[in-house]
Amino acid sequence: MHGRKAYQLVKEFASGEKGQLKPFNRELFGRVLEECNEHHGALQSLIRKMQEEGLDVQTARNADHYGALIHHLSLTRNKRCLMAYMYNRAEIIRVLAWKVGLLHELPEEIQEKLSDSEEEYFKDHAKTLKSYMSQMGLDVNVDMVPPKDPYIKVRVLEDVGGGIILSDKSANFARHSMHFLKRTDAEQYIARGLMEELTS
Amino acid sequence: MASYYDIGDILTDEEFVPVVFHKAANGVIIDPSSETNSVEQGAKVELQLWLAQELHWRQAVSINVPPCFNQRTRLEIQADAACVDLRSRCPYFYEFGCKILPLVGDKTVEFLLLSAFKIRYKEILTKAYTAAYMATSKVPTLLTREETNLYEAAQSSMSAFKIWRMGGPRLQRASVLGRKRKSID
Numbered sequence: 001m002h003g004r005k006a007y008q009l010v011k012e013f014a015s016g017e018k019g020q021l022k023p024f025n026r027e028l029f030g031r032v033l034e035e036c037n038e039h040h041g042a043l044q045s046l047i048r049k050m051q052e053e054g055l056d057v058q059t060a061r062n063a064d065h066y067g068a069l070i071h072h073l074s075l076t077r078n079k080r081c082l083m084a085y086m087y088n089r090a091e092i093i094r095v096l097a098w099k100v101g102l103l104h105e106l107p108e109e110i111q112e113k114l115s116d117s118e119e120e121y122f123k124d125h126a127k128t129l130k131s132y133m134s135q136m137g138l139d140v141n142v143d144m145v146p147p148k149d150p151y152i153k154v155r156v157l158e159d160v161g162g163g164i165i166l167s168d169k170s171a172n173f174a175r176h177s178m179h180f181l182k183r184t185d186a187e188q189y190i191a192r193g194l195m196e197e198l199t200s
Numbered sequence: 201m202a203s204y205y206d207i208g209d210i211l212t213d214e215e216f217v218p219v220v221f222h223k224a225a226n227g228v229i230i231d232p233s234s235e236t237n238s239v240e241q242g243a244k245v246e247l248q249l250w251l252a253q254e255l256h257w258r259q260a261v262s263i264n265v266p267p268c269f270n271q272r273t274r275l276e277i278q279a280d281a282a283c284v285d286l287r288s289r290c291p292y293f294y295e296f297g298c299k300i301l302p303l304v305g306d307k308t309v310e311f312l313l314l315s316a317f318k319i320r321y322k323e324i325l326t327k328a329y330t331a332a333y334m335a336t337s338k339v340p341t342l343l344t345r346e347e348t349n350l351y352e353a354a355q356s357s358m359s360a361f362k363i364w365r366m367g368g369p370r371l372q373r374a375s376v377l378g379r380k381r382k383s384i385d
Contacts, residue, residue, distance in 0.1 A: 007214050014207050046227050066225035087205045
């Protein structure tokens with residue numbers, strides 16, 4: 001059946017949790033590309049057959065024409081599925097770059113899910129965002145609602161290491177320690193899951 | 201072309217419809233019952249919607265009503281629309297129906313879709329708002345994709361309201377990073 005492998009690819013993407021990436025399915029992607037080549041080959045041989053029979057390819061409507069048409073439609077369908085797969089993955093990567101990638105590297109488990117071109121896309125996107133923000137002089141990545149209190153209490157969940165320089169002091173973030181940080185400093189660590197906000 | 205990249209649209213187009221070929225086609229392996237690599241005129245085949253739609257516009261096939269809109273489903277919807285398991289019939293029931301409308305000669309599909317949706321919409325909203333207080337009901341498993349989106353939107357708006365009322369942490373771990381695995385130590 002035509003287009004079934006491409007359908008599997010799209011379905012695999014849709015079956016994951018919303019906003020989460022699965023590992024890039026190189027194998028299935030490659031097989032869909034092979035199928036496209038097969039369709040293209042069959043299309044060309046049918047057109048050649050029509051030309052040999054002396055028919056005008058543009059207007060003749062015989063059985064070969066409809067066969068060629070079906071191959072052509074399958075090609076465009078495969079193309080659509082492949083493009084949608086890449087496009088939707090790229091959207092998630094953009095969100096990743098915005099939330100996490102501005103200052104630090106991606107965590108290991110996410111990095112192995114991306115293909116090589118997607119990793120480059122992530123790096124380029126993060127670089128562009130950084131240069132944009134430095135040109136504007138604003139950090140647009142912080143929370144949009146002005147807080148009541150510029151300082152918040154946080155607890156460190158994972159060992160970040162010592163001697164980190166923040167905007168007003170340097171601190172040593174050992175695990176399970178609690179600190180009183182400026183909101184803007186703490187935000188990047190909270191977004192990466194290294195700290196949590198204490199609201200009590 | 202806003203829907204070109206839309207995953208839901210692509211998956212809807214993959215649903216099968218029964219067609220009858222008006223013209224023969226050579227060199228394609230679509231008809232599993234034919235021995236040669238071709239489809240004969242008058243052959244009845246099940247095709248995906250994306251293929252059937254294009255061939256229909258070029259007058260090569262005619263499309264019949266798909267099995268998920270058949271008499272049995274209609275009777276069940278008339279009896280009690282809220283309990284019909286539309287997801288097992290067709291997870292894209294409404295979108296699929298809307299696409300089929302201009303292609304098939306049957307005018308009653310329209311009324312079927314509308315009446316089913318009206319009754320189920322009310323059920324979805326009531327269940328979404330009250331599910332927090334009861335054990336999760338069976339309703340979410342019966343819903344199509346479209347209805348599930350509505351259900352989740354209603355639930356998330358309900359929980360956002362509760363958070364606003366009671367307060368909670370403003371800064372959260374980025375959801376795009378996935379669920380954290382607790383390390384064992």
